Amino acid sequence: MKSEILYPGAFPMVRVEFGEGEHIKAESGAMVACSPTIDIESKMEGGFLGALSRKFLTGEKFFFQTLRASRGAGEALLAPTVPGEIVVLELDGVNEYMVQKDGFLAGADGIAIDSQMQSMSRGLLGGEGFFILKMSGKGMLVLNSFGAIHKIELKPSQEYIVDNSHLVAWSTTTSYNIEKATSGWVASFTSGEGFVCRFRGPGVVYIQSRNPRGFGSWVRQFLPASE
Template sequence: MDIQIHYRPAHSLAQVNLNANEMIRAESGAMVSHTRNIAVEAAAKNPNEGGLGSRLLKGLKRMALGGESFFTNTYTAQGGPGHVTLAPSLTGDMVVHPLQGEQLVIQGSSYVAAPDSVAIDTNFQGFKGFFSGESLFFLTATGNGPVLLNAFGAIETIDLNGEMIVDTGHLVAFTGGINYTVEKASKGLISSFLSGEGLVLKMAGQGRLYIQSRNPNEYGATVGAMLPPRAG
């Protein structure tokens, strides 16, 4: 399997080249095109989550709390090599993280695709997620294989060894050697909110960190304020 990313960073498109009988599992709605010999099948998020009832309950949990789609599509090359192209719903960059046995923690809307050798699950953030103003759930990817991620804007890749402060709306993903805590942007709570930052994430440890150059929530609020009110 080979994944090539074109038109970076503003309008990225990933071309997943599959050998015969290879497959990629992608978020519902990510497909742009595929060759004629690609077989497409819709399935629950993670085929390793047990029976249909178990997958249904876990999928509904992710829909309600994580903002994810319930179904993914699998694309399998039959009778020879083929390819499928994938793109995110928002304008921005894409990157491939080569997962090699470690854990990758992904902000829910940044996951695009991975092969079946990578297991995707949710990781409850508890009150940290609530107070950060972001989703209560991250995705976690474990196993071996390429994980395709997307961002709003450009992606910055940081090999962290120590600490870094990241705005909550700019986090894309980080490897398992990194932990995070939610903190005020400045010493006082009022001054933190007056600064426009509010709460931030202190990322600490050693590993790889991906951040995005634009905040989709702030962008939506800015554009939304410019739109005329909807007719009643």
């Protein structure tokens, strides 16, 4: 299986080439176009309860699509809903990533997707909710962001501070604490940052260059008031 990012930038697509019999899972609605050899199936990843917990705990979709090259080799084009970059990671069986709920676009069949409970402080203040997706296993993992994706590489014990709304994915060898952006409570909120995550390496943190919630509030001011 090979993948290639087309039109890198704000409106990319990912082209996945399938050998006969190969298949991937993708976020429901991610398929843009595909060869006639590709069959699209709707699947509740992780069984009914797994899908249910993902839907209600993380806000991810209940069904994933399975794209399967059942009748010969072919290709499929996938794209996320929001404008923003796509990144393809190769998981090797030991590297695991936590992914914020809208960050998953597609994954090889060897990738396991679980919803995992976070600690109370991370759940309350981290901006990702109490449950986030944990990606483990082996194979290709395609993530998408709102805006551009930036990769932060952390050496052991190296620290970096990220605004919580800009998180996309982070490896499980990192650890992070939630803290106020500035020393005072009032300044923390008036600075517009509120809470931030202090990450500590080793590992990789993927961040997005735009804040979806911030964008939502910005758009809201132009919408006509509903009754």
